[in-house]
Amino acid sequence: MTSVGAADHMQRAPDGLLRFDVRRDLAAVIELLELGFGDDLEARDRRWLKDLAALSAAGPLMNMLLHVIPGAVDGLGGFVWYDAGRLIANASLLRAGPDTWVIANVVTHPSYxxxxxxxxxxDSALDAARARGARRIQLQVRDTNDAAKTLYTGLGFGPVGSSTLYRLPSSAVLAPTPEEGRARAGSGAAEAAPILAVRPWRSPGDARTTRLLARAGEIGRAGPPSLVRGTARRGRFKGRMDDWLHSRTRHRLAVSTNGEHRAIAVVDAYDHGGPHRLDIVIDPAWRGRVELQIVRACLERLIGVPPAAVETDATGQEGPLRAALEAAGFEPVRTLERLELWLGGR
Ligand SMILES: CC(C)(COP(=O)(O)OP(=O)(O)OC[C@H]1O[C@@H](n2cnc3c(N)ncnc32)[C@H](O)[C@@H]1OP(=O)(O)O)[C@@H](O)C(=O)NCCC(=O)NCCS
Structure with a gap:
């Protein structure tokens, strides 16, 4: 018996530039991203691709899944290039705010x-964003990726910041107390701050969280939605479905004073192998006062789960957070530069 795949029913795509079509292109884009980025793909990107691969295989279930898996649906716009019926390049375009769009997953097959x-x-992605009211375009690129940086700066993009991925080799390592952390971190995170209570943070619809994200410049920032931002947005049912699909437990933590959050964190503890993931957002006015405490509280949530590496990101401006992570044994893995282009100037 022969099986007939969906592709057999479809007409061959014409060569050249086409608007991305999820049904036609998704599986080939995933394959191309794996080929084009190779070892540069990180655990988080691999998880995202796995979600997308599940969508591409889901057929009629796709519509339902598109609404269940946060982040997956956001990456599904943009443009592709076909040659001899084969997808050989991709650039994704997604909306990040009222006038801000993000370009991601830019890749060309090595032979082309x-x-x-x-x-x-x-050019097509920029035109499409402009036509939909974009004023600002953002993207992220590895600081060592000279080919892509030349491509982007040639189009007028300029640097606006950076973000470093940190990895703790094993969650089984005990995190330092804030006092020990201060001693280890030296001046970077050394402020002798009062120890504040770390409490669970409820989502969604927590106005204090939205205010903190705004103060920290998290809203409309380039890149995939951070865990905190994604968690703040997602509904309760969707959240539970998502955790179940990924076999993980999501913890939400907050340090608050005078009715405002000063730091919030999300910890994703995976049941079947890591890396586990942390995401920490600090009120800029409270930098240097809460990092040691919240890093320790996050790592405490991983006691009792299968030991695995732990990953998190910290921006270039977050010196005290980086110092607190390093005091807990995290090591820097790679740095992404954030680039921005203002359409029509500022
Ligand atoms: C970066 C990448 C997408 C470029 O794709 P491409 O189709 O070869 O790019 P283009 O031919 O359109 O190049 C346009 C311009 O970018 C710059 N550029 C592209 N590749 C370059 C390289 N290897 N070295 C220096 N400049 C380069 C050049 O200015 C080039 O113009 P030129 O050829 O007239 O000098 C491709 O190398 C790739 O897929 N890399 C792996 C995935 C990746 O790193 N993606 C970017 C993630 S942020």
Whole structure:
């Protein structure tokens, strides 16, 4: 018996530039991202691709899943390039705010590079964003990726910040107390702050969380939605479904004073192998006072789960958070530069 795949029913895509079509292109884009990025794909990106692969295999279930898996649906716009019926380049376009759009997953098959294809996809993505009211375009690129940086700066993008991925080799390592952390971190996170209570943080619809995200510049920032931002947005049912699909427990923590959150964190503890993931957002006015405490509280939530590596990100401005992570044994893995382009100038 022969099985007939969905692709057999579809007409071959014409060559050249096309608008991304989830049903036609998703599986090939995933394959191309794995080929094009290779070892540069991180655990988080791999999880995201796994979600997308599940969607592409889901057929009629896709619509339902699109609404259950946060973050997956956001990456599904943009442009692709076909040659001889084969998808050989992609640039995704997603909305991040009222006038802000993000370009991501820019990749050209290795055999087709330096032919101007990524440049054409970028031009189309910029035109499409402009037509939909975008004023600002953001993207992220590894600080060592000279090819992509040349492509983006040639289009007028400029640097606006950076974000470093930190990894703790094993969650089985005991986190330092704030006092020990202060001694280890030296001046970076050394302020002798009062010890405040770390409490569970409820979501969604917590106005204090929205205010903290706004103060910390998290809203409309480039890149995939952070765990905190994603958690603040998602509904209770969707949240439980999502945790169940990923075999994980999500903890929400907050340090608050005078009715305002000063730091919030999300900890994703995976039941079947890591890396576990932390995301910490600090009120800029409270930097240097709460980091040691919240890092320790996050790592305490991983006691009792299968030991695995732990990953988190910290921006270039978050010196005390980086110092607190390093005091707890985290090591920097790679740095992404954030680039921005203002359409029509500022
Ligand atoms: C970066 C990448 C997408 C570029 O794709 P491409 O189709 O080869 O790019 P283009 O041919 O459109 O190049 C446009 C311009 O970008 C710059 N550029 C592209 N590749 C470059 C390289 N290897 N070295 C220096 N500059 C480069 C050049 O200015 C080039 O113009 P030119 O050829 O007239 O000098 C491709 O190398 C790739 O897929 N890399 C792996 C995935 C990746 O790193 N993606 C970016 C993630 S942020």
């Amino acid at each position: 590079r330096r032919q101007g294809i990524a440049g054409r996809l970028m």
